[in-house]
Amino acid sequence: MIELINVSKKYGDIFAVKDISMTIGKAEICVLIGPSGCGKSTTLKMINRMVEPSSGDILIDNESVAELKPELLRRRIGYVIQSIGLFPHMTVGENIAVVPRLLKWEKSRVAARVDELLELVKLDALKYREKYPSELSGGEAQRVGVARALAADPPILLMDEPFGAVDPLNRERLQYEFVKIQKALNKTVVFVTHDIDEAIRIADKIAILKAGELVQYDTPENMLAAPVNKFVHDFVGVDRALKRLSRFKVGELMRPTTSITMVNYSTSLDEMRKKGRFSWVTDVNKRLRGWAELTKISTEKELNEALTELDADLISAHVDTSLKDALSKMLEHGVKTLAVVDDDTLLIGEIRMADIVDFTDEGDSS
Amino acid sequence: MVKAVLPVLIFAAFISNMALWEGLLRFLFPREKVFLYPQANLSQLVGEHLVLVLVSSALAIIVGLSIGIFVTRPAGKDFLRIANELSSLAQTFPPVAVLALAVPLLGFGFKPTITALFTYSVLPILRNTIAGLEGVPLNTIEAASGMGMSRLQILGRIELPLALKVILAGIRISVIVNIGTATIGAVVGAGGLGSPIISGLVRDNPAFVLEGALAAALLALLADFLIGKAEQSLSWSH
Ligand SMILES: Nc1ncnc2c1ncn2[C@@H]1O[C@H](COP(=O)(O)OP(=O)(O)OP(=O)(O)O)[C@@H](O)[C@H]1O
Ligand SMILES: [Mg+2]
DSSP, X not given: OEEEEEEEEEETTEEEEEEEEEEEOTTOEEEEEOSTTSSHHHHHHHHTTSSOOXXXXXXXXXXXXXXXXXXXXXXXXXXXXXXXXXXXXXXXXXXXXXXHHHTTOOHHHHHHHHHHHHHHTTOOHHHHTTOOGGGXXXXXXXXXXXXXXXTTOOSEEEEESTTTTSOHHHHHXXXXXXXXXXXXXXXEEEEEESOHHXXXXXXXXXXXXXXXXXEEEEOHHHHHHOOXXXXXXXXXXXXXXXHHHTTSXXXXXXXXXXXXXXXXXXXXXXXXXXXXXXXXXXXXXXXXXXXEEGGGOSSHHHHHHHEEEOOHHHHEEETTSBHHHHHHHHHHHTOSEEEEEOTTOBEEEEEEHHHHHHHHHHHXXX | OHHHHHHHHHHHHHHXXXXXXXXXXXXXXXXXXXXXXXXXXXXXXXXXHHHHHHHHHHHHHHHHHHHHHHHTSXXXXXXXXXXXXHHHHGGGSOHHHHHHHHHHHHOSSHHHHHHHHHHHHHHHHHHHHHHHHHTSOHHHHHXXXXXXXXXXXXXXXXXXXXXHHHHHHHHHHHHHHHHHHGGGGGGGTOOSTHHHHHXXXXXXXXXXXXXXXXXXXXXXXXXXXXXXXHHHHHOOOO
C-alpha cells in the first residue's frame, strides 16, 4: 500500500505538485492521468525518491520513504521510465539482470530469472537474451522494459508512459498482457499515461491531475458515470457513456436463455413459443449452431429448414467481452440480441441491446 | 589476439633488420657515403621513442580521464567550461612551442620532453572524455539511478562503457600525434627517432632523415592499428 499525505513539490515559486493526498491499495493499478506538465511524472518520481517532495510524506506499507536509503528503496521498486531507457551497451539479458546483480544474486539464479521473465513478457528467451536493444522493435523494447522492472520481483511498479512509443494495435495487446501479468503477480502499480483509453482499459483507480492538483480519484466506472467537474468531464470525452461500457462485461448483463437442441427440441417447443418468436439452436453438446424462428417449427425436418445456420462468432459474444464490444458487434451485424458463450463456446445466455442502453442511462443519471 | 600480435612481430622484424634498411636507403640515396644513422641502431631508437610516447601517453590518459570524469560530475561542473575551452584552445598550439616553453622551465633532456608531450596529448583525451560522457543520454542515467545504482555504479557500468568509443577515439588521435611529436624530443636531447632526423638535417643527409621518419610513421601506423583493434573488441556497438 502506498500513501501520499499532503505531498507538494515546488520548483522555485511554482508548484509542480500541490498538496496531493491519496492511497493506492495493494495489488491495484492506479493510473495517473492529465495534460502534459500537470505533475504526473513528478508525483511518480517522489515515490522512489528520484524527486524529493518539498513537503508532505509518502508511506509504503506504513513506512516513510524519506527514512530509507534511496538506492535500497529503488531496488525494491520496479521502474519503467518515460522512454524505457534500456542500456544500449548491454544485451537484453544483461539489461534484465541489472537489479538482481545489484542485489548480488547468484549467477545461476539470475540466468534462470532472465529466461523466466522473457517468457512472461512473451519473448522467446533463446532468441532475445543475447540481442542488443538496438535490434528490438518498439514493442519488444517495451516488453523488455517491463521484464527489467519485474526482475527482482518488487512488490511495487512505477511506470511512466511505458507503452507510449508503440502503435495503437500493439499497445492494446501490451496493455492486455500487462494487466494479466499484474493480476497474476499481485503487483501494486502506479502507471502514468495521458491516454484516457489506456487508463480506462487497465486502471483499478484513476487519478486525474490538473496543474499539480488532484482533481478526482476514483474507479474508472465512477469517474465516467460521475465526473466531478467540467475539467474531468471534458477530459474523459463526450463518448464517456460508451467508454464506460468498456469497463463492464457481457456477463454482468447476461440473461438466461432458451435454446433448442438439434435432436430433442420437441419437448419444450410449446413452452418456448410463449417466450418469443426466435430461439437459439445448439447441437447436442450445447454448442451454438444458429437460430430458428419457432413458429415455423414442429418437426425435425422443419427445424432443419427453419434453422439459420450461422458462424457462431457472428451471433455470439464471449461472457468476458466488454459491453462496448458487444454493442458494436450488434450494430455491425444489425441484430438486437447476441448469444453469450463461455470459454468452450457453449451457450450460457444472451445479451440484449435494450439492456445495454438502459444500463448506460443508469450510469448517466447517477 | 593473434591478429594483433602478427603486425607487432612484423614491425619488430623489420626494425631490427639493419641490412634491409641499409639496402633500401642505399638504393634511394646512392650519392651518400653513409646510409644509416651511426650513433645508435634503429631498435634502440624505437625503444627510446616508445618510452617517451608510452610514459607521456599513459600520464595523459590517466590525467585526461580523471579531469574529464571530474568536470562532468555535479561536484566539478563549475570547471566544465574551462576544461572545454582549454582543450579546444590547445589544438591551435604547435607542439614545438610547448617544447620551447618547457626548456627554460625544466631544462634539457627527458623530463621536459615528457612534460611537453604530456601537455599536448592530454587535451584530445580530455576533450573526448568530456564529449563521450556528456553524450550518454540523460534518460539512460535516469533509468540506472531509478533502478538503484549508486553514482559510482552508474559511472562504472553505464557512463564509461557508453562513452568508451569516443574516449578511445581521442586516445587514438592523441597517441598517433604523440608519436610524431615525440621526434621533437631529440632537439632537447631526449633521444628517440628524432635523433636521426635532426642529425640528417644538420649534416644534410636525407638517408638519416628518412630512416627516422619512416620508422616513426610505421610506429604510428602500428599504434593506430592496435588501438583500433582495442576499440573494436571493447566497444559494444557493431
Ligand atoms: N527539474 C525541474 N525543474 C523545474 N521544473 C520542473 C522540473 N521537473 C518538472 N518541472 C515542471 O513541473 C511540472 C510538472 O512536470 P512533470 O514532468 O511532472 O509533468 P508530466 O505530467 O509528467 O508531463 P508529461 O505528460 O509531459 O510527461 C512541469 O510544469 C515541469 O515544467
Ligand atoms: Mg511525464
